[in-house]
Amino acid sequence: MKINSSKVAELAGVSRSTVSRVINNYSNVPEETKEKIMKVIKELGYIPNTNAQVLAGKTNKTIGLFVYGDNSEKRNILDSGLTFGYYLDLINRVLKESLKLEHQLLVDVVNDDSYSKIDSLFINRNIVGAIFIGFKGEDEKLEKLIQKGYLSVLVDYTLNPKVEAENIFYINTEDYEGAKLATDHLIELGKKNIIHISGNTEKLSSKERERGYLEAMNSAQLKPLIYNGNYNQLLAYDEINRILEEKVEFDAVFSANDNMSYGVLKALKEKNIIDIPIVGFDNLRNTIPLGIMSIAPDINKLAKEAVQSLIFQEKEKEKMKFIKTKLIKDLNEYLKESYLEECSL
Structure with missing residues (x-):
C-alpha cells in the first residue's frame, strides 16, 4: 500500500490540506483533529516527502x-x-x-x-x-x-x-499617497493639464495610484486626463504618440511606474519636446539620471x-x-537616497 498524505487524510477523515497544516505545525487546527491525524501518521509509519535536511531533523529554512x-x-x-x-x-x-x-x-x-x-x-x-x-x-x-x-x-x-x-x-507601498504627492508637485510647478499613464487596472497598486492622481486633480479643480499603459514601456510610448497625433493639450505626465516613464520620455524626445516634466513611480536606477522624477518606495x-x-x-x-514613499526630484536627492540606503543594508 502506498503511504502518502492523501492516504493519511482518507483514514483520518479530513482533507489533504488539513494533514499538511498538521505536518507543518500550523496553529489553526483543532487539537482533537491534530491528535487524530498524528495517530494515523504514527500507525502508518508515514514520513512526509520533504528534503534531506528536514528528514534529518533540521529545520527547513x-x-x-x-x-x-x-x-x-x-x-x-x-x-x-x-x-x-x-x-x-x-x-x-x-x-x-x-x-x-x-x-x-x-x-x-x-x-x-x-x-x-x-x-x-x-x-x-x-x-x-x-x-x-x-x-x-x-x-x-x-x-x-x-x-x-x-x-x-x-x-x-x-x-x-x-x-x-x-x-x-x-x-x-503607499501608492495612493505617493501618486497624490507626485501630482501635487506637478500642480505646484504650475502645470494644469497633467496626463496620467495608468498601470494594470487589475492590480491594487494601479488602482491606488490612479485614485491618488484623481484626488490631487479634483482638489485643484483640474480636469483628469487618464490613458492606460498597463505598466508596459511600449504601450506607454504608443499612447503618448497617439496623444500627440490627436493634439491633446498637456504640460506634464505622471506615469504609474518608471518603466512606462521611459516610453513617455522616448516618445517626447523623438518629437523634440523637452519641456514636459515627467514623474514616475518606483525610483529605478536609470530614472533620475534620465531627467525623470520618481516616487521612491522604501x-x-x-x-x-x-x-x-x-x-x-x-x-x-x-x-x-x-x-512609505517619497518624491525624488533630482540627481542630488537620488544620490543622497542611494547613499543612505546602502548604509542601511
Missing part, C-alpha cells in the same frame, strides 16, 4: 518568492533588468535579507498553471512560507491556495473580504518586512503594513 507573469511575460521578467527592474530589485533585496537571517530563497515566475506546484512545495515542506508579488486582483486560484492556511505574504494585493484565511500578512524596508513576517510570524501582530 527556505522561503518561496513567486512573481506572477503569464507565458509572454515570464521570459521578460527573468531576462530584462530594464523592463522589470522593480521585480529584480525587490528579489535581490529579499535574497539579501533571507541570507542575513540564514534562510535560502526559492524564486519562480508563475502563471495560471503553476498553483499546484506551489501547493506541493507547501505540502512537502520544501518552503516554510511564501511571498507573492504582482498577482492580479481577486485571483481565484491564489485565494483558494491561501485559504489552506499556508504562511504567506501578499505584496500589492488584498484578499476578497469573503475569503477566510489565516497566516496571511499584507505589505503594500524597497529595502518592504523586503525586510516580508522576510521577517515569515520567519518571526509568532511575534508579528500587525497583519497589514504600508511602506
Whole structure:
C-alpha cells in the first residue's frame, strides 16, 4: 500500500490540506483533529516527502518568492533588468535579507498553471512560507491556495473580504499617497493639464495610484486626463504618440511606474519636446539620471518586512503594513537616497 498524505487524510477523515497544516505545525487546527491525524501518521509509519535536511531533523529554512507573469511575460521578467527592474530589485533585496537571517530563497515566475506546484512545495515542506508579488486582483486560484492556511505574504494585493484565511500578512507601498504627492508637485510647478499613464487596472497598486492622481486633480479643480499603459514601456510610448497625433493639450505626465516613464520620455524626445516634466513611480536606477522624477518606495524596508513576517510570524501582530514613499526630484536627492540606503543594508 502506498503511504502518502492523501492516504493519511482518507483514514483520518479530513482533507489533504488539513494533514499538511498538521505536518507543518500550523496553529489553526483543532487539537482533537491534530491528535487524530498524528495517530494515523504514527500507525502508518508515514514520513512526509520533504528534503534531506528536514528528514534529518533540521529545520527547513527556505522561503518561496513567486512573481506572477503569464507565458509572454515570464521570459521578460527573468531576462530584462530594464523592463522589470522593480521585480529584480525587490528579489535581490529579499535574497539579501533571507541570507542575513540564514534562510535560502526559492524564486519562480508563475502563471495560471503553476498553483499546484506551489501547493506541493507547501505540502512537502520544501518552503516554510511564501511571498507573492504582482498577482492580479481577486485571483481565484491564489485565494483558494491561501485559504489552506499556508504562511504567506501578499505584496500589492488584498484578499476578497469573503475569503477566510489565516497566516496571511499584507505589505503594500503607499501608492495612493505617493501618486497624490507626485501630482501635487506637478500642480505646484504650475502645470494644469497633467496626463496620467495608468498601470494594470487589475492590480491594487494601479488602482491606488490612479485614485491618488484623481484626488490631487479634483482638489485643484483640474480636469483628469487618464490613458492606460498597463505598466508596459511600449504601450506607454504608443499612447503618448497617439496623444500627440490627436493634439491633446498637456504640460506634464505622471506615469504609474518608471518603466512606462521611459516610453513617455522616448516618445517626447523623438518629437523634440523637452519641456514636459515627467514623474514616475518606483525610483529605478536609470530614472533620475534620465531627467525623470520618481516616487521612491522604501524597497529595502518592504523586503525586510516580508522576510521577517515569515520567519518571526509568532511575534508579528500587525497583519497589514504600508511602506512609505517619497518624491525624488533630482540627481542630488537620488544620490543622497542611494547613499543612505546602502548604509542601511
